[in-house]
Amino acid sequence: MQLPLFSILSTDSSKPFQTKPIDPQEDPQEEQWSCLNSASLYGLETWGKPYFSINKKGHISVQPNGSNNHTLDLFDLVKGLESRNLELPLIIRFDDILEDRLKQLHEAFENALTHYHYQGSYQGVFPVKCNHQHHVVEEFVTCGKHWHFGLEAGSKAELLIALSLLEDRKSLLICNGYKDKRYIETAILARKLGRQPVVVIEQADEVHRIISASHELGSSPLIGLRVKLTCRSSGRWKSSVGEKAKFGLSIPDILKTIELLREAKLLNELRLLHFHLGSQINDIAVLKDALQEASQIYVELIRLGAPMGYLDVGGGLGIDYDGSKTSTQASTNYSLQNYANDVVATIQECCASNEIKVPTIVSESGRALASHFSVLIFNILGTNCSTSKISEIVGKDSLIIRNLKETLATIDNIKISNPLEISKFQEAWNDAVKFKEDAFTAFRLGYISLPERAMAEELTLSCAKNLIKKIPLDELIPDELKNLSSILATTYYANLSIFRSAPDTWAIKQLFPIMPIHRLNEKPTQLGDFADLTCDSDGKLSNFINNGNSKSLLELHQLNANEPYLIGMFLGGAYQEVMGNLHNLFGRTNAVHIRLNGSKGYTIDHVVRGSTNSDVLQAMEHLPELLLERLRVASEMAINQGDLTISDARRLMDHLETSLRQSTYLQE
Numbered sequence: 001m002q003l004p005l006f007s008i009l010s011t012d013s014s015k016p017f018q019t020k021p022i023d024p025q026e027d028p029q030e031e032q033w034s035c036l037n038s039a040s041l042y043g044l045e046t047w048g049k050p051y052f053s054i055n056k057k058g059h060i061s062v063q064p065n066g067s068n069n070h071t072l073d074l075f076d077l078v079k080g081l082e083s084r085n086l087e088l089p090l091i092i093r094f095d096d097i098l099e100d101r102l103k104q105l106h107e108a109f110e111n112a113l114t115h116y117h118y119q120g121s122y123q124g125v126f127p128v129k130c131n132h133q134h135h136v137v138e139e140f141v142t143c144g145k146h147w148h149f150g151l152e153a154g155s156k157a158e159l160l161i162a163l164s165l166l167e168d169r170k171s172l173l174i175c176n177g178y179k180d181k182r183y184i185e186t187a188i189l190a191r192k193l194g195r196q197p198v199v200v201i202e203q204a205d206e207v208h209r210i211i212s213a214s215h216e217l218g219s220s221p222l223i224g225l226r227v228k229l230t231c232r233s234s235g236r237w238k239s240s241v242g243e244k245a246k247f248g249l250s251i252p253d254i255l256k257t258i259e260l261l262r263e264a265k266l267l268n269e270l271r272l273l274h275f276h277l278g279s280q281i282n283d284i285a286v287l288k289d290a291l292q293e294a295s296q297i298y299v300e301l302i303r304l305g306a307p308m309g310y311l312d313v314g315g316g317l318g319i320d321y322d323g324s325k326t327s328t329q330a331s332t333n334y335s336l337q338n339y340a341n342d343v344v345a346t347i348q349e350c351c352a353s354n355e356i357k358v359p360t361i362v363s364e365s366g367r368a369l370a371s372h373f374s375v376l377i378f379n380i381l382g383t384n385c386s387t388s389k390i391s392e393i394v395g396k397d398s399l400i401i402r403n404l405k406e407t408l409a410t411i412d413n414i415k416i417s418n419p420l421e422i423s424k425f426q427e428a429w430n431d432a433v434k435f436k437e438d439a440f441t442a443f444r445l446g447y448i449s450l451p452e453r454a455m456a457e458e459l460t461l462s463c464a465k466n467l468i469k470k471i472p473l474d475e476l477i478p479d480e481l482k483n484l485s486s487i488l489a490t491t492y493y494a495n496l497s498i499f500r501s502a503p504d505t506w507a508i509k510q511l512f513p514i515m516p517i518h519r520l521n522e523k524p525t526q527l528g529d530f531a532d533l534t535c536d537s538d539g540k541l542s543n544f545i546n547n548g549n550s551k552s553l554l555e556l557h558q559l560n561a562n563e564p565y566l567i568g569m570f571l572g573g574a575y576q577e578v579m580g581n582l583h584n585l586f587g588r589t590n591a592v593h594i595r596l597n598g599s600k601g602y603t604i605d606h607v608v609r610g611s612t613n614s615d616v617l618q619a620m621e622h623l624p625e626l627l628l629e630r631l632r633v634a635s636e637m638a639i640n641q642g643d644l645t646i647s648d649a650r651r652l653m654d655h656l657e658t659s660l661r662q663s664t665y666l667q668e
């Protein structure tokens with residue numbers, strides 16, 4: 001991997017203006033910094049509630065059951081896990097949070113049902129595609145038993161997972177996605193096993209396969225219909241609805257399907273109407289329209305003679321990643337309770353005015369249930385932070401160096417109190433940039449030496465640093481000067497592959513809350529972003545939450561010698577793990593499941609070891625044994641030719657064998 005050297009030329013001037021970094025050591029009048037400042041800087045008091053806060057030590061505190069009566073210090077927890085040989089990067093799954101989210105969802109619906117005197121009930125399912133990990137799906141089933149909480153499968157493999165884990169006869173098993181004959185037959189047989197599979201017809205031709213499989217087996221599954229709604233949607237996945245949507249039946253298709261089911265004497269098994277608006281619905285108005293349309297269709301299906309009984313409102317319940325409570329992509333303009341109220345009220349109203357029995361309400365929320373409980377922790381390996389000390393050169397300064405030194409002195413002499421002096425900032429910076437470019441040209445043509453060129457770069461950097469300290473934060477400041485702080489931004493090298501652990505930050509520019517998990521009682525003095533371990537220049541985290549907007553640089557601390565600097569990525573429990581890939585062969589990270597233990601402390605319920613180098617090599621069809629054997633033969637030859645000593649050969653083989661057994665990430 002090549003670490004980019006700092007170069008003032010590589011600056012991306014399109015980066016937006018950031019708050020200026022202030023070094024408290026250099027500025028003694030700087031006000032005291034407290035954990036409250038950190039909580040507000042990183043938005044923790046909004047997105048973090050009720051599970052994450054900051055404790056007196058300046059560490060992140062976790063309240064896994066959503067209340068203050070039992071908290072865990074995240075930093076100490078990581079230390080405890082590291083001492084058990086669970087190296088970073090590490091996913092910590094708080095199963096109590098998962099349970100609490102399930103509870104919150106059910107409470108919200110129970111409140112709404114009571115409030116609107118709804119004569120039916122609510123019964124949710126978890127879409128397996130959101131997090132396939134065995135312990136995660138199992139945890140949803142176990143914690144959800146109380147409410148007969150079910151599962152949703154979107155493929156044959158997911159159906160297999162759901163069938164093996166869901167034993168409750170009252171829970172629903174919603175079967176979505178493309179279905180071949182074997183998928184449908186498996187669902188039919190599962191019903192004979194006493195489960196409740198609902199095969200949802202999503203494509204017009206699936207009804208034929210359902211009819212023929214049912215005739216062959218002499219029994220049928222419960223049947224559902226997925227409708228393509230015509231109402232508008234919003235957010236990233238808005239194309240999930242509308243006439244051009246990938247899944248779902250148009251109204252003419254629905255009518256044809258009903259007739260086919262009627263002819264095949266299967267209309268009596270049609271129980272469920274389903275729609276799905278796409279993930280992360282930002283705007284509740286969109287949901288209301290969809291609910292009205294779907295409720296009308298539900299009523300009509302009953303009029304056409306189907307027994308019905310379930311209305312499945314799909315997923316899409318959003319997460320407020322940045323805590324801004326807005327209809328922007330990283331947020332939602334509604335709460336969980338607003339959502340439940342709207343679902344219940346709309347369906348209730350439509351059924352009442354048509355004098356039809358209300359359905360059992362089903363929802364397939366994935367993101368809203370699975371995001372909070374998982375926290376990704378990674379360590380920083382180093383930064384590209386350059387020292388502010390300027391090298392000394394023996395002998396007389398060349399003209400270019402003298403010019404730069406004068407510019408630096410000019411900057412130091414500008415008085416901020418005088419508004420007329422603002423233009424001098426600009427002038428001085430223009431000079432500095434010009435002289436630095438002169439230095440590059442002079443070097444290229446052989447007029448200055450390498451040490452002189454280094455000195456020119458350092459002087460320009462000092463000009464930028466000293467300017468930043470003096471510039472008032474003011475609208476009138478020219479853009480070029482506002483961008484100075486991004487010139488000075490630090491790259492933090494993260495022991496992480498974003499392609500493995502946070503793929504959506506790269507693929508769809510999704511924002512997750514990211515912040516240090518300790519030192520929160522210290523003022524962060526740097527602006528920086530993260531570069532990951534892959535050799536891909538896209539392997540960066542450089543998009544951070546900013547109260548409804550985003551920013552390209554995050555406030556971070558200067559690294560302390562011999563001290564770890566640990567960063568947490570929060571709300572990433574949905575979709576990230578399964579979408580992650582093996583770019584540069586960085587494998588799965590270690591993961592642990594944590595449960596609160598009685599009144600204090602925790603137990604580690606499960607440890608899921610990350611991939612070893614051997615695992616990822618085999619995933620690409622390389623044979624570790626063969627690889628070792630080839631290198632052994634090559635070493636023997638080198639020994640015979642006198643190029644390698646026996647002890648060096650042994651050392652090499654030791655390294656190879658140990659690496660194969662070890663994690664793909666860097667070790668301390």
Ligand SMILES: *Cc1c(COP(=O)(O)O)cnc(C)c1O
Nearest residue numbers: 127279280315316364365366367
């Ligand atoms: C993906 C998906 C879901 C889950 O959506 P979330 O936005 O994560 O709640 C639910 N239903 C279907 C059909 C899906 O494809």
